[in-house]
Amino acid sequence: MQTKPRHIAIIMDGNGRWAKTRGKKRVQGHKEGMERAREMVQTCGALGIEALTLFAFSSENWNRPQDEVGFLMNLFVTGLTKESKSLHKNNVQLRVIGDVSRFDKKLQKAIFEAEKLTSSNDGIVLQIAANYGGQWDILQAASKAANESFQNGNGMVELTSSDIEAKLTGADIPHPDLLIRTGGEQRISNFLLWQCAYSELYFSPLLWPDFDSEALKEAVSEFGQRQRRFGKTGEQVEADISAINNN
Template sequence: MPKENIVKESLPKHIAIIMDGNGRWAKNKGAARIFGHRNAVAAVRDATEGCAELGVDYLTLYAFSTENWGRPAEEVMGLMELLVATIKQELKTLQKNNVKLAAIGDIEALPKRCKKQLREAIELTKNNSGLTLVLALSYSGRWEIIEAIKRLAVDVKEDKLKLDDISSEVFETYLNTANMPDPELMIRTSGEMRISNFLLWQLAYTEIYFTDKLWPDFRRQDLNEAIIAYQNRERRFGRISEQVNT
């Protein structure tokens, strides 16, 4: 479906993507997994530029989970090197498209070069006012929730927060995604139908869209189709249709 079918007035403010299928894409071509990761950069660029052009406020990409550290060392090292190279390579494009870069996850766990390149890019794009591109790096939903609980517990212990004042709204301020809206649309590529420890708190009422397309083959047309599918759904948030429609 073409972009013209998208209703700009009901765009999701925040789209999250689980970029899955790089390894299978490479295997189908008889190549090493890192070949798939390298060829996924075009999909990242297309999704980012597509969201920026449409007027989406936030795009969060699940780039590297805490569980991914358990992959073969050669693949992890290749991914880290690719991260550094891609951020350098795409910085001009981010600036051209007025994209602000942000990151969530255990950033301190990243190699020194990765942290340096990431922080420099975040600093250089901090005044951009268009799409905010959020990279989830060394991230998992359970890790984020546990870290939030730890910080909250410290504040209770130090009498900065009273137990009776804890609410969903207060708890959200301790999450990595504080000050971001929850995703309204989450896309997962490659045909897998699970959320893989991604944004567990934030996805409570998110519309989920699964596609068989492997991530390196994902393009703007696929993004548009996901958004149109989202716009054709009725979002009830626990209510019934009659309540939503009135």
């Protein structure tokens, strides 16, 4: 039985509601949410988690009020600039996944510089999903794979799952073992659709700014009690575990 996830993905939901219940503006919830994201990176590093992916801004979030979108973009720039040195110092490799071409030049530059600074680090991989959608990810992967096959003169393109897998964002790290969503909602909202096909799902009623390191450890602990079958029966999984233990 796998007791610890190698890769954790989190949908950080509830910033706005957290602020509203306290009589604050929604943007204050996003500020507090950034503090919680920092705590998650530290906790995952301490637990020996190999990769952490945080859903920061979906491709659908552009439909939110423009003042909130503008604040999020500025917060993103500030956060990247402020946190990149700390991440680098702690051996974290930062990646931003998603269609960054829609961001303004200032934000694109901040992303490039933060990724470059931390690119050689071999500690936990931190992926920030920004202007990201799971359907977009599959489509861009299929397009790249098909174009590559066509350019190689293969004629009619018949893609395999391996072809698409190789072109997905984060293709070089394990798929998420554990997908956490805070805020009480129970859906995955177009997040890592391909990669989370067999992820264990954990839904927390806590709003994101209230989801602290202890809450994360509780989710990891529950994960360790689950039996991951990947299409097999429970008996088959137990037999596999027994065979491994006996070798």
